[in-house]
Amino acid sequence: AQSVSQHNHHVILSEAASLELGCNYSYGGTVNLFWYVQYPGQHLQLLLKYFSGDPLVKGIKGFEAEFIKSKFSFNLRKPSVQWSDTAEYFCAVSPNRDDKIIFGKGTRLHILP
Amino acid sequence: DAGVIQSPRHEVTEMGQEVTLRCKPISGHNSLFWYRQTMMRGLELLIYFNNNVPIDDSGMPEDRFSAKMPNASFSTLKIQPSEPRDSAVYFCASSSRTRAKNIQYFGAGTRLSVL
Numbered sequence: 001a002q003s004v005s006q007h008n009h010h011v012i013l014s015e016a017a018s019l020e021l022g023c024n025y026s027y028g029g030t031v032n033l034f035w036y037v038q039y040p041g042q043h044l045q046l047l048l049k050y051f052s053g054d055p056l057v058k059g060i061k062g063f064e065a066e067f068i069k070s071k072f073s074f075n076l077r078k079p080s081v082q083w084s085d086t087a088e089y090f091c092a093v094s095p096n097r098d099d100k101i102i103f104g105k106g107t108r109l110h111i112l113p
Numbered sequence: 114d115a116g117v118i119q120s121p122r123h124e125v126t127e128m129g130q131e132v133t134l135r136c137k138p139i140s141g142h143n144s145l146f147w148y149r150q151t152m153m154r155g156l157e158l159l160i161y162f163n164n165n166v167p168i169d170d171s172g173m174p175e176d177r178f179s180a181k182m183p184n185a186s187f188s189t190l191k192i193q194p195s196e197p198r199d200s201a202v203y204f205c206a207s208s209s210r211t212r213a214k215n216i217q218y219f220g221a222g223t224r225l226s227v228l
Contacts, residue, residue, distance in 0.1 A: 032215060043219040051214055094215050099144045099163055101217055105155045
């Protein structure tokens with residue numbers, strides 16, 4: 001069965017620290033990849049997406065992610081985090097011909113001011 | 114575009130009562146999803162529709178839960194009878210394969226508390 005694994009459940013960083021959140025998926029075919037963010041008390045919003053082309057994708061608020069096909073990974077990065085990045089981050093995968101998106105269990109990011 | 118609209122935003126009810134959650138997807142989207150989010154279980158897909166037809170309801174917890182999509186602009190999720198363990202935030206999302214390659218857009222959610 002398809003699955004998405006996020007390596008860290010809870011991450012605590014200080015402002016200006018660099019961030020990398022790990023994500024691996026299990027699916028052998030062509031996939032669409034997503035990172036969603038959920039700020040406290042809000043709904044999920046799309047942070048960035050990968051469909052094809054350049055494996056390094058840039059999203060909103062300075063976030064980027066790199067698709068490494070050989071490792072089935074789609075890690076999220078940001079060089080310098082801000083207090084306002086405190087949120088829960090979800091990695092998600094959709095097989096190319098599927099309407100469904102498989103979400104990971106999320107990583108709670110807490111940024112200390 | 115108004116986005117995905119859910120109502121009510123908050124619902125407090127007593128155990129045994131019927132609860133109906135409502136969702137209006139983004140106009141032109143042909144897929145609609147219902148999710149449940151709790152601290153313990155995270156984000157769970159309950160059911161999804163494609164062109165108003167239920168495609169996968171394997172995530173529906175039990176027969177107390179039912180969902181309908183009578184037309185392209187409206188869906189309901191009903192719990193009857195409700196139980197305290199149903200307390201959660203319920204999200205509706207919609208997407209379009211042709212317009213936006215399955216990017217799901219989420220509503221603001223309904224926070225359900227069953228006492």
